[in-house]
Amino acid sequence: MTPTNTQPVRTWSKPRWIKSPLLRYLLFALIILYVVYGIRAFEINPERIALGLSRAGKMFGSFLRPDFLARKNYIIQGILESMAMTVVATLAGVVLSLPLVFGAAKNIVPRPVYLLSRLILVIFRSLHVVVLAILFVIMFGFGPFAGVLTLTVNTMGFLAKLVAEEIENINEETLEAMRSTGASWLQMVVYGVWPQISARFTGLVIYRADQSFRQSTVIGLVGAGGIGAVLETAMGRYDYRTAGAILLVIIIFVLLGEYGSSAIRRRLV
Amino acid sequence: MLEIRKLTKKYTAGPQALKGVDLSIKEGEIVALIGPSGAGKSTLIRCINRLVEPTSGEILFHGVDVCKLGARALRETRKKIGMIFQEYALVDRLSVMENVLSGRLGSVGFWASARRKFPQEDVEEALFLLERVGLADYVDTRADQLSGGQRQRVGICRALLQRPDLLLIDEPTASLDPKTGRQIMRLITELVRERNLAAIINIHEVGFAEMFTQRVVGLKDGLIVYDQPAGKLDADSLTLIYGEEDWTSLTSGADADDDSEEVS
Numbered sequence A: 001m002t003p004t005n006t007q008p009v010r011t012w013s014k015p016r017w018i019k020s021p022l023l024r025y026l027l028f029a030l031i032i033l034y035v036v037y038g039i040r041a042f043e044i045n046p047e048r049i050a051l052g053l054s055r056a057g058k059m060f061g062s063f064l065r066p067d068f069l070a071r072k073n074y075i076i077q078g079i080l081e082s083m084a085m086t087v088v089a090t091l092a093g094v095v096l097s098l099p100l101v102f103g104a105a106k107n108i109v110p111r112p113v114y115l116l117s118r119l120i121l122v123i124f125r126s127l128h129v130v131v132l133a134i135l136f137v138i139m140f141g142f143g144p145f146a147g148v149l150t151l152t153v154n155t156m157g158f159l160a161k162l163v164a165e166e167i168e169n170i171n172e173e174t175l176e177a178m179r180s181t182g183a184s185w186l187q188m189v190v191y192g193v194w195p196q197i198s199a200r201f202t203g204l205v206i207y208r209a210d211q212s213f214r215q216s217t218v219i220g221l222v223g224a225g226g227i228g229a230v231l232e233t234a235m236g237r238y239d240y241r242t243a244g245a246i247l248l249v250i251i252i253f254v255l256l257g258e259y260g261s262s263a264i265r266r267r268l269v
Numbered sequence B: 001m002l003e004i005r006k007l008t009k010k011y012t013a014g015p016q017a018l019k020g021v022d023l024s025i026k027e028g029e030i031v032a033l034i035g036p037s038g039a040g041k042s043t044l045i046r047c048i049n050r051l052v053e054p055t056s057g058e059i060l061f062h063g064v065d066v067c068k069l070g071a072r073a074l075r076e077t078r079k080k081i082g083m084i085f086q087e088y089a090l091v092d093r094l095s096v097m098e099n100v101l102s103g104r105l106g107s108v109g110f111w112a113s114a115r116r117k118f119p120q121e122d123v124e125e126a127l128f129l130l131e132r133v134g135l136a137d138y139v140d141t142r143a144d145q146l147s148g149g150q151r152q153r154v155g156i157c158r159a160l161l162q163r164p165d166l167l168l169i170d171e172p173t174a175s176l177d178p179k180t181g182r183q184i185m186r187l188i189t190e191l192v193r194e195r196n197l198a199a200i201i202n203i204h205e206v207g208f209a210e211m212f213t214q215r216v217v218g219l220k221d222g223l224i225v226y227d228q229p230a231g232k233l234d235a236d237s238l239t240l241i242y243g244e245e246d247w248t249s250l251t252s253g254a255d256a257d258d259d260s261e262e263v264s
Helices: A021-041 A046-063 A070-101 A111-126 A129-141 A144-168 A172-180 A185-222 A227-236 A241-265 B042-049 B073-079 B096-107 B111-114 B120-132 B148-161 B178-193 B206-212 B235-240 B256-264
Strands: B002-010 B018-023 B029-035 B056-061 B081-084 B166-170 B198-202 B215-220 B223-229
Touching: A046 A129, A046 A241, A070 A111, A070 A144, A070 A185, A070 A227, A070 A241, A129 A144, A129 A185, A129 B111, A129 B166, A144 A185, A172 A185, A185 A241, A185 B096, A185 B111, A227 A241, A227 B256, B002 B042, B002 B198, B018 B223, B029 B042, B029 B178, B029 B206, B042 B056, B042 B166, B042 B198, B042 B215, B073 B096, B073 B120, B096 B148, B111 B120, B120 B148, B120 B178, B148 B166, B178 B198, B178 B206, B215 B235, B223 B235
Parallel strands: B029 B198, B029 B215, B081 B166, B166 B198
Antiparallel strands: B002 B018, B002 B056, B215 B223
């Protein structure tokens, strides 16, 4: 183990992530082959692309001359409906999420409650908002009621997951301190847990309201009411000038919502 | 007042933290619990108010076995056992006063506590305690604005506002500088004596244990290996508790405490 003079330079290079060179190059080759196979499977057809491009030109041409007036009443009604859906879904979501918020925090509830809450949470969160909307439309028919349910469930999943994680990160000693005074579980939550998460909770609620409004424009496309439903109708009638106007309105409202929500959240810290 | 018999604690998927601890504490007795990290000191005091569930054994508090209590009776017992923590365990976003008053949670109804409507006598006592520990000017300050020593004083007030018979104190000085640590130890022992409370203090600074308490108990690997009146620790007993080490600087008389403070 003594250093010898025959080896004056000791080199070093970063160990490769995949050690075997054969395996490494084989993986590269497989990935490239798969991409080639995938592209062939898409049946890319130059004729259809050319046709599509001219259609796209016509569509965007119409978008550039948006027509706000022809279906003005529908647009206003759609926006108001989207806003109402957002507000109702956010409030309902906050109230209904509370049991899940605390139930899904490992450090403050018994294990069975935690597991049950997490199970509900996984189900809520694994359903994408569009899938949820389709389910609720099938159950309760077209219209904003299905939309409100969709956004409520989505809000519950979002808030419960993020806030429960926040609770799991709070200082364990403060919870012990509350328990050691003989406080009840509710008192521990009100004194030990809530003050440590309230600012973050409020911030997430505002962020979530903003997100709900954006989602309300999408779920309308599958029949769950709001401005999205008006957009869907316009597109279906090839009324691209109205559709362009609706898209502009949506963009403006989303930007306003985003600006407003981040302005409020900045004041919360 | 407190009688622990054959107490064991085995953590699931963890070590056997306590291997049969017997310990009895009299009314008004201040006991230092020393021992290496991992010896089970924290587990032992947390078993007494069942923040940690003991595996077997008995803990008789005023003659009643704490281990057998149901939820409601356990809360009643916890009211009589105050606790002070290493990292103070204050709720940062609550005010000093709210933190102190939270010591009364076990005795005040839910809605009253949620609306911060505490009985007049509790409010007066809280203010008196804050004055006593020198925090009269910080009543409505948010807890996260305070220094470490100030925060520990709030923790002390919270524990005392419970009007406990027994105080469990977990490493009260471990997060403080030597001077503040010494002041906090003096304050705790003064207040404990004034009220004739019993107290168990987990502590790493052997010097503080000898200086401020009446009895020193050494815990090692989940067993009590030393139990003597304060002032009798020597190199041999320290080796027994902590293992082989050169203990001369700690036991060589008058400036022993200063040494222990410098290394802490």
